[in-house]
Amino acid sequence: MNQELIMQWGPIVLMIGIFYFLILRPQARRRKEEKEFAETLKIGDKVIMSSGIHGKISQINADKGTVQVETGAGKITFEKSAISTELSKKLTAPIKEK
CATH class of the missing domain: 1.20.5 (Single alpha-helices involved in coiled-coils or other helix-helix interfaces)
Structure with missing residues (x-):
């Protein structure tokens, strides 16, 4: 059984x-x-959005979960989840050798 x-x-x-x-x-x-x-993420961080837009964070609204990103075309508001990469972290990451 x-x-x-x-x-x-x-x-x-x-x-x-x-x-x-x-x-x-x-x-x-x-x-x-x-x-x-x-x-x-903090104000002044250079970021790349998931859409490919490059910019610098100029304002963070924690209540709404949004950030205002300053780009060449002006300031645009995005959801925090739309940020794919923070450039200073990407540039300081160790390079993997093959």
Whole structure:
């Protein structure tokens, strides 16, 4: 009886474990890193938006979760989540050799 139960439910438990370690856990880690990135942004940081726009943060509105970015065309308001890269961090990151 006990062995039949393991044979029946074992693969299902194994699939749930694989699903957790391959999908849910990496997504949670990525969300945490993105949240920490957004919290470390400050006025004056040079950033690249996910749309490819380059600019400098001129104002941060923490209540609404938005930032005002000064670009060559003027000041534009974006969601914090639209910032993909902070240039000073990108430029100081170590270069990986092949």
